[in-house]
Amino acid sequence: MELLTPGTGLIIWQLIVFVGLFFLLSKLAWKPIISSLKERETSIQEALSTAEKARLEMAQLKSDNEKLLKEAREERDVILRQAxxxxxxxKEDAQLEAKKSADKIIEEARAAINIEKQAALKEVRIQVAMFSLEVAEKLMKKNLSDDKAQKELVESYVKEIKAN
Incomplete structure (x- = not known):
């Protein structure tokens, strides 16, 4: 068991070496290690802060994008409704204009038909009058050729005039 228990001199030397090594490390290596850890902590904190800012900015951009899309849809709906x-x-104006035009054409056609009708009636009257005159003339020639017929015709005209 002696091998397992260290001697007093060995413990003192180990203590002196540990304290010397601790002092040497604290003077030479401890500050760079601590500053390196602080730099690492600062860079991690900055990265987290930047990531949070980016996340907030992305959320804001998403919100703005949705707002713009909503406005664009509303504007599209307004434009479509106006169109x-x-x-x-x-369409209504064209239909109204077409109806007015058709009514005007119909009215003009009716007027033209009435004018043509009046002209045709006038022509028919003239022709009837001409035929009547011709017939009357022929009858008169035939009837007036004899004296008795002339007397009867004159008497009938006189009676007609007296009746009126």
Whole structure:
């Protein structure tokens, strides 16, 4: 068991070496290690802060994007509604104009038909009058050729005049 228990001199030398090594490390290596750890902690903190800012910015951009999309959809709907209304107005105006034009054409056709009808009636009256005159002339020639017929005709005219 002696081999397992160290001697007093060995313990003192180990203590002196440990204290010397601790002093040497604290003077030479401890500050760079601590500063390196602080730099690492600072860079990690900055990276986390930057990531949080980027996340917030992305959320803001997403919100702005959704807002813009909503506005664009609303504007699209307004434009489509206005286009439909304009189309319907144009359609109604075109139908109204076509109806007015058709009514005007019908009215002009009726007027032309009436003018033609009046002209045709006038022509027919003239022809009837001409035929009547010709017939009357022929009858008169035939009837007036004899004296008795002339007297009867004159008497009938006189009676007619007296009746009126």
């Amino acid at each position: 439909r209304e304009a189309s319907n107005r144009l």
